Amino acid sequence: MKIVDVKLGMLRVPLITPFKTALRTVECVEDVVVMLETDTGHIGYGNAPATAVITGDTHASVIEAVRSVFTPLLLERNVADLNQLTRQIQGAMINNTSAKAAVEIALFDLFAQSHQTPLYKILGGGESSLTTDITISVDYIDKMVADAESAVERGFEILKLKVGKDIGLDIERIKAVYSAVKGRALLRLDANQGWTPKEAVLAIRGLEDAGVLLELVEQPVKASNLEGMRYIAERVRTPIMADESVFGPHEVIQVINQRAADIINIKLMKTGGISNALRIADIADLNDVDCMVGCMLETSIGVSAAAHMAAAKAPVVSKLDLDVPSLCKFDPVVGGATYKDADIILNETPGLGIEKIEGLQLLA
Ligand SMILES: C[C@H](N)C(=O)N[C@@H](CCC(=O)O)C(=O)O
Numbered sequence: 001m002k003i004v005d006v007k008l009g010m011l012r013v014p015l016i017t018p019f020k021t022a023l024r025t026v027e028c029v030e031d032v033v034v035m036l037e038t039d040t041g042h043i044g045y046g047n048a049p050a051t052a053v054i055t056g057d058t059h060a061s062v063i064e065a066v067r068s069v070f071t072p073l074l075l076e077r078n079v080a081d082l083n084q085l086t087r088q089i090q091g092a093m094i095n096n097t098s099a100k101a102a103v104e105i106a107l108f109d110l111f112a113q114s115h116q117t118p119l120y121k122i123l124g125g126g127e128s129s130l131t132t133d134i135t136i137s138v139d140y141i142d143k144m145v146a147d148a149e150s151a152v153e154r155g156f157e158i159l160k161l162k163v164g165k166d167i168g169l170d171i172e173r174i175k176a177v178y179s180a181v182k183g184r185a186l187l188r189l190d191a192n193q194g195w196t197p198k199e200a201v202l203a204i205r206g207l208e209d210a211g212v213l214l215e216l217v218e219q220p221v222k223a224s225n226l227e228g229m230r231y232i233a234e235r236v237r238t239p240i241m242a243d244e245s246v247f248g249p250h251e252v253i254q255v256i257n258q259r260a261a262d263i264i265n266i267k268l269m270k271t272g273g274i275s276n277a278l279r280i281a282d283i284a285d286l287n288d289v290d291c292m293v294g295c296m297l298e299t300s301i302g303v304s305a306a307a308h309m310a311a312a313k314a315p316v317v318s319k320l321d322l323d324v325p326s327l328c329k330f331d332p333v334v335g336g337a338t339y340k341d342a343d344i345i346l347n348e349t350p351g352l353g354i355e356k357i358e359g360l361q362l363l364a
């Protein structure tokens with residue numbers, strides 16, 4: 001199966017309610033979609049959102065990287081040479097992890113299609129039924145409580161509360177949501193780098209002493225502050241998770257060696273795709289460090305690829321934050337994994353199983 005064309009498109013999906021974190025507010029999911037076409041008439045799909053504030057990638061940078069660097073590398077190449085191709089994609093340029101992810105996702109989709117096997121089975125198999133949390137955006141306390149209540153009514157048993165805006169208000173937000181959903185849902189926090197190490201220790205210890213049970217706290221301080229992450233992890237009982245601090249395998253080794261976090265959040269848009277995500281899961285596994293598989297605010301193309309990878313890497317991947325399809329007004333992707341509130345069911349059709357994408361605007 002040879003790659004004969006690389007096409008690009010834009011895909012926009014409105015959110016039910018604005019997504020608000022300490023880093024940004026977003027009203028709409030918008031991806032560059034990569035389509036790799038083969039001489040056998042197959043299409044492999046991949047996607048990349050513009051999460052400039054985390055990855056540095058914009059839609060323009062993704063389009064440019066795919067056109068000028070990855071397309072010449074992929075044309076006329078055989079999909080069967082997967083490992084050689086992913087190595088070349090990773091080595092072709094530094095950074096640009098979202099563009100690399102889009103291309104790798106499409107390539108893995110084709111590789112699994114060429115074996116007429118669902119992606120998660122090509123990656124090693126696992127359970128086809130998965131459960132995700134849902135994100136509650138940082139907002140006014142009443143709004144966060146109402147959003148948490150309605151998420152619990154939809155059947156979500158784990159809520160990821162976005163905080164990191166103002167430490168005093170954050171503590172009030174967390175306590176209010178905790179008393180509203182106590183016994184019905186478990187809370188995890190994501191500060192998206194918004195606290196200082198001292199603030200984080202004070203807040204987390206205060207919550208522990210007040211009997212507020214938290215599953216974990218994600219990325220409390222600046223991505224580059226591994227010392228700060230370690231300072232917190234050493235002083236609180238609640239597990240600390242590294243998200244923005246960890247992109248590829250080298251950072252994971254650093255975080256583990258420095259004991260800067262208890263858990264790693266793997267996202268394809270940070271790792272540059274599936275090959276490094278698999279490596280990270282193996283490194284974490286060897287070091288008895290637990291992983292979550294998460295996603296950016298991106299369409300279900302990438303979320304599904306992440307879900308397939310997560311299924312194949314259980315049990316070291318024990319947590320999922322793959323909630324974007326539940327945050328969107330509709331899913332334009334026809335075929336493939338299905339999303340119903342907290343439940344994700346992986347497809348038994350080859351690859352990602354995507355039949356078509358509605359509303360996709362092809363780029364000239
Ligand atoms: C969407 C997911 N639940 C999530 O929170 N992902 C990121 C932020 C993604 C973004 O800003 O696009 C995270 O920080 O974990």
Ligand SMILES: [Mg+2]
Nearest residue numbers: 190218219243
């Ligand atoms: Mg995060």
